Amino acid sequence: xxxxxxxxxxxxxxxxxxxxxxxxxxxxxxxxxxxxxxxxxxxxxxxxxxxxxxxxxxxxxxxxxxxxxxxxxxxxxxxxxxxxxxxxxxxxxxxxxxxxxxxxxxxxxxxxxxxxxxxxxxxxxxxxxxxxxxxxxxxxxxxxxxxxxxxxxxxxxxxxxxxxxxxxxxxxxxxxxxxxxxxxxxxxxxxxxxxxxxxxxxxxxxxxxxxxxxxxxxxxxxxxxxxxxxxxxxxxxxxxxxxxxxxxxxxxxxxxxxxxxxxxxxxxxxxxxxxxxxxxxxxxxxxxxxxxxxxxxxxxxxxxxxxxxxxxxxxxxxxxxxxxxxxxxxxxxxxxxxxxxxxxxxxxxxxxxxx
Numbered sequence: 001x002x003x004x005x006x007x008x009x010x011x012x013x014x015x016x017x018x019x020x021x022x023x024x025x026x027x028x029x030x031x032x033x034x035x036x037x038x039x040x041x042x043x044x045x046x047x048x049x050x051x052x053x054x055x056x057x058x059x060x061x062x063x064x065x066x067x068x069x070x071x072x073x074x075x076x077x078x079x080x081x082x083x084x085x086x087x088x089x090x091x092x093x094x095x096x097x098x099x100x101x102x103x104x105x106x107x108x109x110x111x112x113x114x115x116x117x118x119x120x121x122x123x124x125x126x127x128x129x130x131x132x133x134x135x136x137x138x139x140x141x142x143x144x145x146x147x148x149x150x151x152x153x154x155x156x157x158x159x160x161x162x163x164x165x166x167x168x169x170x171x172x173x174x175x176x177x178x179x180x181x182x183x184x185x186x187x188x189x190x191x192x193x194x195x196x197x198x199x200x201x202x203x204x205x206x207x208x209x210x211x212x213x214x215x216x217x218x219x220x221x222x223x224x225x226x227x228x229x230x231x232x233x234x235x236x237x238x239x240x241x242x243x244x245x246x247x248x249x250x251x252x253x254x255x256x257x258x259x260x261x262x263x264x265x266x267x268x269x270x271x272x273x274x275x276x277x278x279x280x281x282x283x284x285x286x287x288x289x290x291x292x293x294x295x296x297x298x299x300x301x302x303x304x305x306x307x308x309x310x311x312x313x314x315x316x317x318x319x320x321x322x323x324x325x326x327x328x329x330x331x332x333x334x335x336x337x338x339x340x341x342x343x344x345x346x347x348x349x350x351x352x353x354x355x
Contacts (some may be wrong), residue, residue, distance in 0.1 A: 026084075027084050028081050028083045028085050029088070029089040030047045031049070031145075032047075032086050032090070032092050032144040033048065033094070034093070034095075035093070035094070035099050035104075036096040037099050042068055043069070043073065044066045045064070045070070045077065050142050053166060058138075058140060058145070063081060070169070084086055087116055090117055091145075094134065095124070096128065096131070097125070097204075101204050104203075106174070108123070112165065118235050119164065119167060122148060122165075123163065123165060124181055124182045125181050125182070125183050125184070126183065127183065127186070146191075150184075150191070154182075158227070159210070160182050160213065167179075168181065171199075173319060174314075174316075175330055176319070177314035179312070181196070181199070193194070195207050195327075196213055199310070200310050206209075206304060213354055214228050215294060216312075216313075219262070225244070228241050228290070228293075229272075232282070232285050234290060235275055235282065235285070237274045238273075238274045239272065239282070239286050240271050241268045249263045250319075253341070258319075258339065261343065262341070262343070263342075267346075267349060268345070269349055290346045291346050295343075298344075299340065299342055305335065309332055311331070
């Protein structure tokens with residue numbers, strides 16, 4: 001009897017494996033998507049399907065459809081596909097400039113309701129039309145792998161702050177923080193990161209340039225492996241500083257008037273220097289100038305946030321956790337009244353390459 005039951009269980013496992021293979025062979029996996037609002041006011045959706053051929057680069061097949069409602073686009077795209085379209089392998093979704101400025105909530109809501117779509121799905125905003133990005137040449141990797149690796153590499157090792165579907169939804173529904181997403185642009189068939197889009201609810205209202213993303217990430221994330229180049233006036237040389245890690249702490253100084261202190265601690269090393277020997281004097285000057293740059297740039301961004309009445313770095317959430325009497329219902333109106341003091345501490349522990 002036990003042998004018979006074991007045989008049945010093994011047979012079911014084999015049968016399940018065969019069925020899965022058959023299903024995958026008979027569907028088209030959508031790995032990237034793009035949305036734009038076009039001239040007639042309709043929404044255009046683009047689905048990217050990877051085609052794999054033996055000993056050849058990945059081929060991208062694009063399907064495009066227009067509709068008034070986002071929910072109609074997928075069903076209309078199915079009419080162009082030789083096999084059923086499946087979203088379970090969707091890796092990245094691009095929102096064109098027109099969509100991002102008018103609101104992406106309806107589209108994002110569709111993704112969160114689909115249980116097959118991962119919460120780690122990457123969301124980005126594009127300069128101009130999103131379709132133009134997917135029409136670039138991404139061989140031999142294919143569009144979805146190239147774009148996903150582009151975002152993840154810059155997020156894990158450089159200046160792009162963390163973001164995905166899960167984080168966007170948290171920020172969107174939170175009263176104490178607003179969302180942000182990376183911006184992509186295409187120039188001469190080259191796709192690159194071009195800053196950070198800032199949201200008020202589900203609409204883009206501002207942005208952070210590439211030059212300031214380093215400083216934004218020190219405010220929004222525990223930063224690792226970033227780099228920044230400083231000019232040293234005393235020696236008229238330039239120094240490149242590689243960040244090993246950074247941390248940010250917020251202290252609530254008072255609620256009436258509303259005042260907070262943000263302390264940023266950054267540890268790094270000099271990996272490039274245009275002068276000769278890196279002396280202790282040079283190291284101390286670099287630390288001081290970097291602290292000044294952190295204060296200057298972070299305060300400039302905070303003034304930008306106050307003018308837009310947005311809070312992408314989550315100050316409201318932290319104030320709420322420190323004060324029971326603070327009302328989040330009034331936070332949006334209070335952002336413009338917020339007084340922020342920034343303290344920076346930079347420790348350069350090592351020196352590296354000298355040029």
